[in-house]
Amino acid sequence: MTPGGTPGAPGVVVVTGVGRFLGANVAARLAADPRIERVIGVDPAPPNPELADLLTDVELVRLDLDSLGGLLIDLDVDAVVHLALVTAPDQQQGGRAAMKEQNVIGTMQLLAACQRAPRLRRLVVRSSTAAYGVSFRDPAVFTEETEPREVPRGGFGRDILDIEGYVRGFRRRRPDVTATVLRFAPFIGYTADTTLTRYFAQPVVPTIFGRDPRLQFLHIDDALTVLHRAVAEEHPGTFNVAGPGVLSLSQAIRRAGRVAVPVLEPGLAGVAAIARSLGFGRYGLDQVDLFVHGRVVDTSRLEREFGFTPRSTAAAFDDFVRAHHGGVVVTRDQLAAAEQLVLESIRQVRSTVRERP
Amino acid sequence: MSSSPERRDARFDVPPAGPGPDAEPARRNGHRPVTAPAARPPAPADEPDTSADEPATSTHEPVARTDEPATSTHEPVARTDEPATSTHGPVARTDEQAAPADAAPGVTDGSGATTTGRPVAKKAVAKKAVAKKAVAKKAVAKKAVDQAAPRPAVTGHAPDDAAPAGPAVADRPGDHWDRRVAQGLAFLRRRLSGDYEVDEFGFDPDLTDAVFHPLVRLLYRDWFRTEVGGLEHVPADGAGLVVGNHSGTVALDALILSTAVHDRHPAHRYLRLLGADLVFRMPVVSELARKTGGTVACNPDAERLLGNGELVGVFPEGFKGVGKLYADRYKLQRFGRGGFVSAALRTGTPIVPVAIVGGEEIYPMLADIKPLARLLKLPYFPVTPTFPWLGPLGMVPLPSKWLIEFCPPIPTAHLRDSADDPLVVFNLADQVRETIQQTLHKLLERRPDPFGP
Numbered sequence: 001m002t003p004g005g006t007p008g009a010p011g012v013v014v015v016t017g018v019g020r021f022l023g024a025n026v027a028a029r030l031a032a033d034p035r036i037e038r039v040i041g042v043d044p045a046p047p048n049p050e051l052a053d054l055l056t057d058v059e060l061v062r063l064d065l066d067s068l069g070g071l072l073i074d075l076d077v078d079a080v081v082h083l084a085l086v087t088a089p090d091q092q093q094g095g096r097a098a099m100k101e102q103n104v105i106g107t108m109q110l111l112a113a114c115q116r117a118p119r120l121r122r123l124v125v126r127s128s129t130a131a132y133g134v135s136f137r138d139p140a141v142f143t144e145e146t147e148p149r150e151v152p153r154g155g156f157g158r159d160i161l162d163i164e165g166y167v168r169g170f171r172r173r174r175p176d177v178t179a180t181v182l183r184f185a186p187f188i189g190y191t192a193d194t195t196l197t198r199y200f201a202q203p204v205v206p207t208i209f210g211r212d213p214r215l216q217f218l219h220i221d222d223a224l225t226v227l228h229r230a231v232a233e234e235h236p237g238t239f240n241v242a243g244p245g246v247l248s249l250s251q252a253i254r255r256a257g258r259v260a261v262p263v264l265e266p267g268l269a270g271v272a273a274i275a276r277s278l279g280f281g282r283y284g285l286d287q288v289d290l291f292v293h294g295r296v297v298d299t300s301r302l303e304r305e306f307g308f309t310p311r312s313t314a315a316a317f318d319d320f321v322r323a324h325h326g327g328v329v330v331t332r333d334q335l336a337a338a339e340q341l342v343l344e345s346i347r348q349v350r351s352t353v354r355e356r357p
Numbered sequence: 358m359s360s361s362p363e364r365r366d367a368r369f370d371v372p373p374a375g376p377g378p379d380a381e382p383a384r385r386n387g388h389r390p391v392t393a394p395a396a397r398p399p400a401p402a403d404e405p406d407t408s409a410d411e412p413a414t415s416t417h418e419p420v421a422r423t424d425e426p427a428t429s430t431h432e433p434v435a436r437t438d439e440p441a442t443s444t445h446g447p448v449a450r451t452d453e454q455a456a457p458a459d460a461a462p463g464v465t466d467g468s469g470a471t472t473t474g475r476p477v478a479k480k481a482v483a484k485k486a487v488a489k490k491a492v493a494k495k496a497v498a499k500k501a502v503d504q505a506a507p508r509p510a511v512t513g514h515a516p517d518d519a520a521p522a523g524p525a526v527a528d529r530p531g532d533h534w535d536r537r538v539a540q541g542l543a544f545l546r547r548r549l550s551g552d553y554e555v556d557e558f559g560f561d562p563d564l565t566d567a568v569f570h571p572l573v574r575l576l577y578r579d580w581f582r583t584e585v586g587g588l589e590h591v592p593a594d595g596a597g598l599v600v601g602n603h604s605g606t607v608a609l610d611a612l613i614l615s616t617a618v619h620d621r622h623p624a625h626r627y628l629r630l631l632g633a634d635l636v637f638r639m640p641v642v643s644e645l646a647r648k649t650g651g652t653v654a655c656n657p658d659a660e661r662l663l664g665n666g667e668l669v670g671v672f673p674e675g676f677k678g679v680g681k682l683y684a685d686r687y688k689l690q691r692f693g694r695g696g697f698v699s700a701a702l703r704t705g706t707p708i709v710p711v712a713i714v715g716g717e718e719i720y721p722m723l724a725d726i727k728p729l730a731r732l733l734k735l736p737y738f739p740v741t742p743t744f745p746w747l748g749p750l751g752m753v754p755l756p757s758k759w760l761i762e763f764c765p766p767i768p769t770a771h772l773r774d775s776a777d778d779p780l781v782v783f784n785l786a787d788q789v790r791e792t793i794q795q796t797l798h799k800l801l802e803r804r805p806d807p808f809g810p
Contacts, residue, residue: 137634139657140558146657210640212648214559246557248648254551265640296557332550339546346538 009035009232010078010122016065016110017084018058019043021193022126022223024051026081029228031057036232040075042068043084066109072117079122079231082110085163087128087156088195088284096155103159111170114177123179124230125167129216129240130157130286131183134293140214143298144183144238154286164238178236182226185242185297188316189220190323195287201324205253209262212250213294216242217317222310226302235305240297243313249291255314256321257328265292558658559647562627569649573616576609580756581715582810583613585621587763593624596663596706597766599670600697602689602793603678604716606739609754614670614713615650617761628670629662631655631697635676635736659700669706671697673786680725680737686717687801689794695786698769702776702785707766710789712796715759718807720744757807760800764792 013030017023018041031039041047041058042065063071065084072080085103089096107125114120132138133148134157152158164181171179186196196217199205218241226241253260263271265288272283303309310316544567547553553563577583591597599618604610615628630646631654637643652658654671662669672678677690701708722739730738744751767788775781 136638137653137655139655139661140652141658141661143657208640210642210644212559212644214555214557214647246555246559247551248555248559248561251551251553251555254549294559330549332552335546335550339542343539343542347535350534 009033011037012040012075012077013038013079013081013231014040014042014068014072014075014077015058015081015083016042016068016106017082018055018060019045019047019051020083021048021051021191022187022220023083024048024054025220025224026083026227027058028054029224030081030231033228033232038075040071040077042071065106065113068110069113069116072113072120076119077117078119079124080110080114080117080120081124081126081227081231082107083126083227084110085126085128085159088286089155099155100159103156104162107163107166111166115170115174120174120177122231122234123167123170123177124227125163125179125181126227127164127181127183127238128156128160129183129185129242129295129297130154130290131160131164132295132297133157133161134289134295136293138293141296141298142240144240144301152286152289154284154289156284156286157289178234180230180235181238182230183238183240183297184223185216185218185240185295185313187220187223188217188320190319192220192320195283197320197324199283199287200252200256200258200320201326203258203329205256205258205260206263207249207253207260208265208268208288208291211265211292212248213291214246214248214296215252215290215294215313216246216296217313217320218242219311219316219319222316225308226306226310229306229308237301237305239302239305240299241302241310242297242299243310243316244299245312245314246296247313247317249294252317255317256324257330257332259329555648558629558650558652558662560627560629560650561648565627565649569645570616570619573612574620576754577613577616577620577759580754581613581719581759582756583617583715583759583761585617585761585763587711587765588618588622590709590763590765591618591622591626591668592707592709592766593622593626594666596666596704597668597709598659598663598697598701598706599628599668599709599711599763600789600793601670601672601711601713602687602716602797603672603674604681604686604713605679605754606720606722606741607754608672608679609719610713610716611670611672613716613759614711614761618668618670626668629667630670631659631672633675654696656696656700659697660703663700663704663706673697676736680722680739682725683717683721683723686721687714687797689790689797692786692790695782698782698785698789699776701769702772702782705770705773707768707770708785708789709766710764710792710796712762712764712793712800713759714761714797714800714804715757715807718757719754721755755808758804758809760804762796762800764796767792 013036015023015027015030018027020043023041023043024047027039027041030036039058041055041060042063043060044062044064046062047055047060061071071077084106086099089099094101114123129142130152131148132142132146133150133152135149137149139146148161151161167179167181170177187194188197188200222243223241226239229235247255250260268288272285272288275283299310311319544563547563553561555561591599599614601610601614611630611632615630618628619625627650630649630651632646632651634653636646636651637653646652652662654675659669659671673692673695674690675693681688681690698708700706720739720741720743722737722741724740726738726740730736741751743753743755767785769785772781772785
């Protein structure tokens with residue numbers, strides 16, 4: 001189908017997870033779109049007060065995903081955007097058990113409700129490039145067809161595999177619904193606040209000794225654009241969504257002006273678990289695996305189908321660096337100045353030595 | 358005169374004290390005028406000696422640094438300057454003449470790489486030889502300026518250049534030491550600020566040029582005295598699949614091959630190696646492999662690289678080839694399932710077989726301690742005459758003589774639809790295997806002494 005072709009934008013859209021940053025922003029974008037009549041935000045918890053301004057045009061419903069079925073039928077919902085995923089366990093909110101409950105059980109309940117909604121035409125599900133798992137035999141670049149060779153060790157990666165499995169089942173049962181699965185690379189940008197942005201915001205950044213993974217980021221604004229268009233237009237299928245280009249972890253740390261501290265890999269997962277339980281950081285096996293293997297995806301299908309290329313990984317990361325210049329240890333200007341200084345002094349020494357005899 | 362083009366075209370010999378295939382020996386030759394001046398009449402003072410000797414370096418230094426791709430264009434420059442040096446002695450002449458001619462192909466592109474990688478070492482030399490270099494530097498600076506001027510003019514100026522040399526005016530934009538230091542610092546700054554490009558496979562050309570190739574070059578040129586032939590069979594642009602024999606207990610042959618292709622091929626292509634997943638399991642090694650252009654040997658990666666028009670290097674024997682005993686040297690092992698052939702067929706890429714002789718003698722594997730290998734989860738545990746007896750010293754490869762011969766490419770474009778036909782795949786794999794095996798025998802006949810010159 002041609003990019004931008006809109007055989008009727010959906011009239012009523014339900015967005016899950018509006019209590020969080022991504023959900024609130026997507027809901028706000030959809031509400032601002034004149035083609036869409038109603039945007040209903042669903043979240044069991046009241047939204048973050050910082051996000052309340054965004055949600056003025058969104059009808060908020062405080063609801064658990066298991067009681068969504070009635071709402072979808074009563075309001076004649078055309079499209080559902082499922083964004084209520086938890087990427088890392090949060091000790092304050094029940095840890096890994098609650099995370100799995102929300103991700104896997106929540107998605108199951110949502111899909112069950114969707115299956116019974118007669119008017120539903122479109123389903124957009126947030127997924128992640130973690131769906132490719134990690135293995136040393138992995139190809140360097142994942143296309144949408146690549147099957148994971150090993151089940152990931154991290155909780156989020158496992159959840160994503162389960163979620164995609166349920167969506168596949170849903171597609172079989174409701175072939176009339178356009179299901180779009182968007183596999184997002186880690187978000188970054190001026191406003192994004194994720195485990196990974198907090199990681200890069202530290203002045204001293206732990207890395208894994210002897211590994212320099214290739215990373216890809218997605219600018220949060222591009223993520224919003226893609227989500228918006230996936231709802232407003234019709235793009236069935238699974239898509240990798242990432243900024244073209246690659247940054248290696250060491251390069252990213254240097255670009256951010258941070259200092260990398262290599263840590264030995266054996267036992268690191270255990271150390272991360274202990275640190276997590278003591279309240280330092282939220283790193284888990286998902287992060288350890290990412291920092292050992294790296295993850296690069298092919299985005300040509302997105303570019304073909306959406307006619308849209310997100311800004312490059314390097315550009316997205318630079319935008320993030322501009323927002324977090326507080327913790328910079330060495331800046332580019334300082335390095336350039338140091339280079340000039342050393343060069344000048346070498347020139348001076350050489351010319352004096354040369355003039356002496 | 359007549360011998361020089363032959364030497365350059367066929368393959369280079371490296372005379373022990375003579376000039377090497379590219380920038381470094383040429384420069385070193387300038388600093389250590391041992392062989393050449395010996396043939397000369399006794400020099401009256403230190404200064405004329407330098408001036409007579411340095412121009413040889415200076416003439417090809419600027420040549421080397423101009424980024425002209427064609428080798429032939431450099432030659433006139435080298436030749437025109439000959440008269441200046443040749444007056445001193447015929448012995449010195451042949452040697453020096455070979456130097457610029459040989460140097461040119463290697464250096465043209467390597468310049469950025471070689472120069473940036475070694476500023477530290479260079480500095481030390483510079484300080485020692487500052488007084489002596491002052492004269493030469495002037496000449497170099499002048500020469501670099503002359504480069505822009507029409508070629509014939511060089512001949513006229515060449516003898517004059519050394520004469521008005523004064524130490525005071527040496528620090529100029531044409532001063533190559535200065536440029537080298539500046540390049541080195543710029544490289545460091547680029548690295549520290551993350552200001553470089555990495556491709557989707559993790560290949561870092563900046564680092565590869567500046568650090569990896571210069572290091573392997575020492576092994577490839579000075580330690581193994583590698584001779585490379587048949588480079589015309591390697592495509593200058595577009596995709597190509599280079600298939601070689603694997604050997605040597607430690608897979609140094611892959612590194613040597615990639616540096617050989619990069620240094621000696623007129624297009625200075627990067628060879629993108631495909632490695633076993635064991636390579637990517639190991640920390641540090643995996644990082645280096647990716648940064649120097651390697652990736653996991655699997656069909657998606659191979660096809661992606663070939664589809665991007667890259668030159669891909671693969672060793673289908675894998676660990677069976679690397680870990681074979683010394684008694685089985687130069688006996689090609691099984692070629693696996695021929696995955697490399699189907700990758701080539703799917704992308705219509707020509708297959709270039711390459712035979713590498715010399716790798717088998719670097720760590721002659723006398724025995725394989727299998728239980729220990731199983732314990733350490735390695736494919737084999739080697740026992741060589743030096744390892745593990747001498748500890749870390751056993752890691753030093755024996756200085757065997759290496760010959761690398763590229764064979765005529767096997768076109769596959771017409772077989773694109775047969776990529777899944779096992780018969781076609783196995784036949785083609787056999788053809789490649791036979792070609793490599795026969796070329797190995799031919800090369801071995803040419804090299805009676807594995808540790809010869």
